[in-house]
Amino acid sequence: MRKRVLVTGGAGFIGSHLCEKLLADGDDVLCVDNFFTGTKDNIARLLDNPHFELMRHDVTFPLYVEVDEIYNLACPAAPIHYQYDPVQTTKTSVHGAINMLGLAKRVKAKILQASTSEVYGDPKVHPQREDYWGHVNPIGRRACYDEGKRCAETLFFDYHRQHQLRIKVARIFNTYGPCMHPNDGRVVSNFIVQALAGEPLTIYGDGAQTRSFCYVDDLVDALVRLMATPERFTGPVNLGNPAEFTILELAQKVLALTGSASRLDYQPLPQDDPLQRKPDIALATRHLLWQPRVALDEGLKRTVAYFRAASRAAPSLRVAAYA
Ligand SMILES: NC(=O)c1ccc[n+]([C@@H]2O[C@H](COP(=O)([O-])OP(=O)(O)OC[C@H]3O[C@@H](n4cnc5c(N)ncnc54)[C@H](O)[C@@H]3O)[C@@H](O)[C@H]2O)c1
Numbered sequence: 001m002r003k004r005v006l007v008t009g010g011a012g013f014i015g016s017h018l019c020e021k022l023l024a025d026g027d028d029v030l031c032v033d034n035f036f037t038g039t040k041d042n043i044a045r046l047l048d049n050p051h052f053e054l055m056r057h058d059v060t061f062p063l064y065v066e067v068d069e070i071y072n073l074a075c076p077a078a079p080i081h082y083q084y085d086p087v088q089t090t091k092t093s094v095h096g097a098i099n100m101l102g103l104a105k106r107v108k109a110k111i112l113q114a115s116t117s118e119v120y121g122d123p124k125v126h127p128q129r130e131d132y133w134g135h136v137n138p139i140g141r142r143a144c145y146d147e148g149k150r151c152a153e154t155l156f157f158d159y160h161r162q163h164q165l166r167i168k169v170a171r172i173f174n175t176y177g178p179c180m181h182p183n184d185g186r187v188v189s190n191f192i193v194q195a196l197a198g199e200p201l202t203i204y205g206d207g208a209q210t211r212s213f214c215y216v217d218d219l220v221d222a223l224v225r226l227m228a229t230p231e232r233f234t235g236p237v238n239l240g241n242p243a244e245f246t247i248l249e250l251a252q253k254v255l256a257l258t259g260s261a262s263r264l265d266y267q268p269l270p271q272d273d274p275l276q277r278k279p280d281i282a283l284a285t286r287h288l289l290w291q292p293r294v295a296l297d298e299g300l301k302r303t304v305a306y307f308r309a310a311s312r313a314a315p316s317l318r319v320a321a322y323a
Pocket of ligand 1: 181210
């Protein structure tokens with residue numbers, strides 16, 4: 001029997017890779033998306049598969065379908081996207097969670113929430129473990145996303161306690177790879193697109209702030225493993241790559257891989273931008289028997305190849321990315 005799996009936000013960056021992996025594993029996949037940041041191009045390669053179904057739907061409205069498992073990924077993830085309509089961002093996280101949890105309750109499905117390292121805010125503890133409660137500014141410009149995701153986690157655990165729902169909560173750290181939005185302002189895609197266009201690479205602050213970058217295949221592998229864990233394991237569990245790099249190191253790697261002569265353009269650090277972000281993945285290693293395998297150089301190579309091909313297919317990508 002094939003499992004019927006719903007992926008909300010399935011036409012987005014991570015969602016499209018997840019749909020592909022689930023199909024490869026032999027599942028029936030229903031991809032639900034309102035195409036706010038996702039695109040049909042991301043899932044074009046899946047449309048001919050008879051086990052793949054696409055539905056345009058906004059998760060802030062109830063959904064009635066029969067499924068066995070739900071991956072709830074619907075939510076813009078990049079600051080320029082989630083700050084574009086902050087009220088809608090909170091609604092997507094909170095109403096979206098309520099609607100998907102309601103669906104899971106009705107059809108007795110197992111449900112996984114794509115939460116985020118942003119629930120830790122600007123952390124005072126490094127690396128962040130799951131028992132750290134975070135340091136979030138509740139009224140800042142990032143709050144619509146951070147607090148929306150925190151509230152979604154609360155809802156997941158209340159549905160679990162109150163209605164015995166089978167839940168899994170993944171706290172995803174910076175993930176990158178092919179199908180990232182080319183002009184979403186996220187550092188990996190920004191640097192690659194700028195380098196390929198020969199434009200200056202924008203560095204916020206002095207570039208000494210660190211980030212950890214997880215390649216999308218590793219992340220998707222972890223999500224599927226998490227869904228398959230025994231019922232008593234709910235998370236929250238950190239998923240990311242703990243290898244830490246400064247933004248400046250990342251810029252240098254991108255310049256080397258693209259062969260670009262772009263210069264570095266230093267800009268002021270945005271408000272509430274964390275100075276360090278690094279997951280402690282001991283829990284994931286223990287419960288999922290998982291560790292990221294794709295090193296940054298290799299992942300960047302594959303991502304550069306994707307953006308190189310994309311910019312050849314759509315030369316306007318350059319202008320949009322730099323604007
Ligand atoms: N990429 C990362 O580094 C990262 C890090 C932490 C958490 N996450 C989480 O993972 C999930 C996927 O992120 P991503 O990087 O693929 O982002 P993305 O923007 O590429 O994907 C989000 C998808 O959700 C869809 N969507 C947005 N609002 C919707 C709504 N109301 N109804 C239906 N669909 C809607 C978008 O159209 C898009 O396809 C998000 O929930 C995000 O918060 C991502």
